[in-house]
Amino acid sequence: MYTAADLRKGLKIAIDNEPYIITHFDFAKPGKGQALYRTKLKNMISGSTLDRTYRSGETFEPANLEDRKMQYLYKEDDHYCFMDNDTFEQIHINEVAMGDAKNYLIDNLQVDVLIFREKAIGVDVPNFVNLRVTQTDPWVKGDTSGSDSKPATVETGYVLRVPPFIEEGELITIDTRTGDYSTRVKG
Amino acid sequence: MPGSWSLSRRYQALAERGAIFTRIRRFFEEKGYLEVETPFRIPAPAPEAQIDAIPADGWFLQTSPELCMKRMLTAGYERIFQICRCWREGERGSRHLSEFTMLEWYRANADYLFLMDETEALIRAAAVGTLVSYRGLSIDLSLPWERITVAEAFRLHARGSVEDALRDGSFDELMVERIEPKLGITRPTFIYDYPASCSALARLKKNDPSVAERFELYIGGLEIANAFSELIDPVEQRSRFEAEAAERASQGKVTYPMPEKFLAALAGMPEAAGIALGLDRLAMVLLDAESIDQVVAFTTEEL
Numbered sequence: 378m379y380t381a382a383d384l385r386k387g388l389k390i391a392i393d394n395e396p397y398i399i400t401h402f403d404f405a406k407p408g409k410g411q412a413l414y415r416t417k418l419k420n421m422i423s424g425s426t427l428d429r430t431y432r433s434g435e436t437f438e439p440a441n442l443e444d445r446k447m448q449y450l451y452k453e454d455d456h457y458c459f460m461d462n463d464t465f466e467q468i469h470i471n472e473v474a475m476g477d478a479k480n481y482l483i484d485n486l487q488v489d490v491l492i493f494r495e496k497a498i499g500v501d502v503p504n505f506v507n508l509r510v511t512q513t514d515p516w517v518k519g520d521t522s523g524s525d526s527k528p529a530t531v532e533t534g535y536v537l538r539v540p541p542f543i544e545e546g547e548l549i550t551i552d553t554r555t556g557d558y559s560t561r562v563k564g
Numbered sequence: 565m566p567g568s569w570s571l572s573r574r575y576q577a578l579a580e581r582g583a584i585f586t587r588i589r590r591f592f593e594e595k596g597y598l599e600v601e602t603p604f605r606i607p608a609p610a611p612e613a614q615i616d617a618i619p620a621d622g623w624f625l626q627t628s629p630e631l632c633m634k635r636m637l638t639a640g641y642e643r644i645f646q647i648c649r650c651w652r653e654g655e656r657g658s659r660h661l662s663e664f665t666m667l668e669w670y671r672a673n674a675d676y677l678f679l680m681d682e683t684e685a686l687i688r689a690a691a692v693g694t695l696v697s698y699r700g701l702s703i704d705l706s707l708p709w710e711r712i713t714v715a716e717a718f719r720l721h722a723r724g725s726v727e728d729a730l731r732d733g734s735f736d737e738l739m740v741e742r743i744e745p746k747l748g749i750t751r752p753t754f755i756y757d758y759p760a761s762c763s764a765l766a767r768l769k770k771n772d773p774s775v776a777e778r779f780e781l782y783i784g785g786l787e788i789a790n791a792f793s794e795l796i797d798p799v800e801q802r803s804r805f806e807a808e809a810a811e812r813a814s815q816g817k818v819t820y821p822m823p824e825k826f827l828a829a830l831a832g833m834p835e836a837a838g839i840a841l842g843l844d845r846l847a848m849v850l851l852d853a854e855s856i857d858q859v860v861a862f863t864t865e866e867l
Binding site for chain 1: 569572573576612614615654655656657658659660735736737739740741744758762763764780787790815
């Protein structure tokens with residue numbers, strides 16, 4: 378059981394017995410008023426979205442999902458293929474259901490595949506993943522434009538902002554909860 | 565795991581934040597205010613229904629320096645300001661940090677209307693120029709600013725009455741979802757004359773005791789400051805605190821000791837007005853920051 382204070386982006390809760398994921402979360406509190414928890418929720422089966430505002434004291438059931446450790450194998454058309462490490466069973470998940478997780482999929486990545494009523498409906502990736510930079514403009518030493526970041530493309534095709542000193546071919550750590558650059562992997 | 569990049573790239577924002585603080589201090593010095601400090605750790609925070617204090621070794625971290633600063637008013641300090649840290653349990657979001665920076669100032673022999681004028685002057689002094697770009701809005705700080713009562717705002721933006729909203733418990737939701745996004749869009753907005761029940765430490769209006777002499781300032785839909793003509797009747801203040809404490813108890817919240825020394829001092833306090841202004845929020849507006857995280861050196865999560 379969760380309370381309103383547990384709500385955050387990425388949390389999965391049950392509404393009318395269906396699994397929803399919080400895609401946007403913010404805390405609001407009008408002057409001297411009560412705390413309000415504002416959310417956007419996505420139905421993990423239909424993909425439909427809801428805007429809901431909750432108050433302190435409200436409680437929520439966790440989404441009734443089973444997670445299975447699986448390994449990412451490959452992408453085919455708009456489907457992603459995963460394999461169960463113990464049974465070698467393979468499953469496919471479509472691009473829409475993958476959500477942002479598809480930005481971090483490199484071969485052999487270990488993920489949690491989320492199962493609802495025996496159907497795979499999504500994927501949880503690790504909080505931090507290391508990806509190689511495949512394209513970014515070189516840093517001009519002595520650049521005084523004051524720019525503190527630049528775009529970079531990583532091996533999955535995902536584009537994000539990185540510090541100016543990051544070069545092509547370097548390995549960087551990305552925080553998958555925010556999609557942001559975290560640090561450079563040395564060596 | 566996160567490196568120092570997130571901190572080093574805030575250099576520009578933190579430099580501008582520091583410059584805002586410098587201009588604010590200069591403003592108060594020119595107006596004859598004394599900068600004061602009062603203890604952060606206190607035995608009895610104001611018992612307000614919706615504000616939760618963080619316990620600290622048997623006492624509490626202040627949720628506001630209000631009670632100590634009012635005791636100073638009683639003792640003859642007639643114009644005082646303070647820039648300090650305050651803590652509020654469980655408040656965290658893109659506009660909230662549970663540890664944040666507050667500017668409070670108090671002035672004897674003044675009321676909330678005087679403070680509206682002074683707040684205009686302060687923010688115009690804190691900003692560089694009169695046009696503020698914030699979240700795609702262009703906000704003009706030239707006078708006059710918009711002034712609208714809470715009742716008018718409900719009629720205009722929520723298509724309903726305050727009385728109905730209070731009765732069915734939707735006041736806060738309507739405020740957040742319908743009204744706040746309409747406030748301070750082309751120029752800053754003062755929204756004033758709050759329902760008496762929403763104002764535990766404010767004086768009621770003489771010709772209409774259903775409302776309190778309280779205002780909030782909004783810029784770009786963001787709540788910046790809360791002010792009132794201070795309640796100085798200790799008997800009335802005690803009964804309001806008791807009502808707030810009862811509300812806390814009914815919600816199963818911790819109740820705080822009655823702030824007896826404050827109540828005793830209130831008997832000798834001059835007529836006064838006071839205001840609390842969130843400096844992180846002001847920095848967000850002036851620096852066009854999407855999140856409060858961008859205008860502080862460290863968030864709680866980064867410690």
